[in-house]
Amino acid sequence: MTRPPGPLLTRFQRLPVVGRLVLAVALAMTLVLTGAAGLVYWRVETALDSQLDEDLAAYQQTLDRAVRDGQDLPAGPNGSLSQVLDTDGRVLRSSSVVHDQRLLTSAERAAAAHGAVVRRDIGALLPITDGTLRLRAQRVTAGGQPRIVIAAVQRGHRDEALRELLAQLALASGLTLLAASYVGYRTARAALRPVERYRVGAAALADGAAASPGLRLEVPIDRDDEITRLGHTLNRMLGRLAASAAREHQFIADASHELRTPLTLMRAELDVALHRPRTAEELTETLRSVDAEARRLVTLANALLDLEQLGSGERIQRVPTTLDSLLDDTCAQYRTAAERDGRTLTVAYGPATVRVDPRWLEPAVGTLLDNALRHGRGAIVVRAEARDGRLSLSVSDEGPGFPPDFLPHAFDRFSRAEASRTTPGAGLGLALVAAVAASHGGTARAANISPGGTGGMGVTEAAGAAVTLDVPC
Structure with missing residues (x-):
């Protein structure tokens, strides 16, 4: 026994085709936008929570040290709170804002007294409330007695x-959804306009409004898609119906020649579309075009999130790194692409160990190599030199160089030279390079190379462009 469709499915099936297509586009875009927005929100929330937890952990360590040494409770970040309890829950010391107010529940206090680290948020993101906190509590031994030290910081900015x-x-999601729905509606109307024109012509003949044997639908002869094939099929049907009408007329003339019953021939006026018909493939292409914008935000977001993460030097983890491990693997990924273009990629460095964060310096070098491959010409040279506690790392090529008016803005976000606007990119590559240098406490600079100049490591340079990172190591 076939199960009848549900009421929602029944209503959907009763909608016009255009309505169903627009609704399908809207539902698909809603899912895509919801997923993209959720990913962006999660990434931003994770970054903000990570920074807040770092501040809270640092404040907790300062409080623990003060309690162990018997010192006064130090002031923490703006809006921070502190409290010291004994294992029975009595308030021994506290910030003036909370006084004797207990920040922990009985269960949390018992857990902290047994050595657990208690974390909790006070207040919700929505609705907006005052006094939202994130607290952290743990047991500390001071003067031979166990104490529970509570550190709390404000969550207002987060x-x-x-x-x-x-x-x-x-x-942004609402506007994108409206734009996608409108594009889907216009595309669906344009794609189905020939079908409606065919329907009108067929209905005219079916209703007896036209019986001319020459009645045919206007079907393009230079296409072979689904709608065009439908038009040819309808024309064959109209031909058969016209032949059947002719036979019927002859039968009436032969059987009732005494009757002079005139036959009125009528022709239907066909609505000729002023717009070119759109195929289902063109509709699919339109949907694909909407789907790609979203993906630069994240990535921006992601790229912008990376830039924001690099805005704090606390995220840089310096480790001893040799120049060969820093450069060889990164440059090897681009050497094949350079050779495929008939170009060379040379790496010049001396034996040295530097203290940097390779997680960020390697992609920065990769970004510069990618720019040199896409926008430059000739040989590409990567030089690295560690001297007097600083690392100088540069990537140069023999291309046309930077436009003079672009150099002052080379490291600005979304800044792109006019000559590179026809190539893919969002103008964030050099901004990321500058952020990597700044996060290490250094600088990045872009310059055009004069012919015959001498670069580091004693290598003579041809004309071109160079980007140099100078960071303490």
Whole structure:
């Protein structure tokens, strides 16, 4: 026994084809936008929570040290709170804001007294409330007695940033959904306009409004798609119907020649579309074009999130790194592409060990190599030299160089030279390079090379462009 469709499916099936297509596009875009917005929100929330947890952990360590040494409770970040309890829950010392107010529940206090680290948020993101906190509590031994030290920091800036992000994501997603629905509606109408024209012509003949044997639908002869084939099929049907009408007329004339019943021939006026018909493939292509923008935000977001993460030097983890391990693997990935273009990629460095964060320096070098491959010409040279506690790392090529008016803005976000606007990219590569240098406490500079100049390691340079990172190591 076939199960009848549900009420929602029944309503959907009763909609016009255009309505169903637009609804399908809207539902698909809603899923895509929701997923993209969720990913962006999660990444931003994770970054903000990580920074807040780092601040809270640092404040907790300062409080623990002060309690062990019997010192006064130190001041922490702006809006931070502190409290010291004994294992029975009595408040021994506290910030003036909370006084004797207990920040822990009985269960949390018992868990902290047994050595567990207690973490909790006070207040919610929505609705907006005052006094939102993130606290951390753990047991500390002071003077031979166990104490519970509580550190808390304000979540106001974090919550405000997330609420603003939610509002912007909702606005951007709503506008994108409206634009996608409108494009889907216009495309579906254009694609189905020939079908409606065919229907009108067939209905005219079926209703007896036209019986001319020459009635045919206007079908393009230079195409072979689904709608064109439908038009040819309808024309064959019209031909058969016209032949059947002719036979019927002859039968009436032969059987009733005494009757002079005139036959009125009528022709249907066909609505000729002014716009070119759109195929289902063109509709699919339109949907694919909407899907790609989204993906630069994340990535921006992601790229912008990377830039924001690099805005704090606390995220840089310097480790001893040899120049060969820093450069060889990275350059090897691009050497094949350079050779395929008939170009050379040379790496010049001396034996040295530097203290940097390779997680960020390697992609920065990769970005410069990618720019040299896409925008430069001739040989590509990577030089690295460690001297007097600083690392100088440069990537140069023999291309046309940077336009003079672009150099002052080379490291600005979304800044692109006019000559590179026809190539893919968002103008964030050099901005990321500058952020990597800044996060290490250094600088990045871009310059054009004069013919015959001498670069580091004693290598004579031809004309071209060079980007140099100078960071302490």
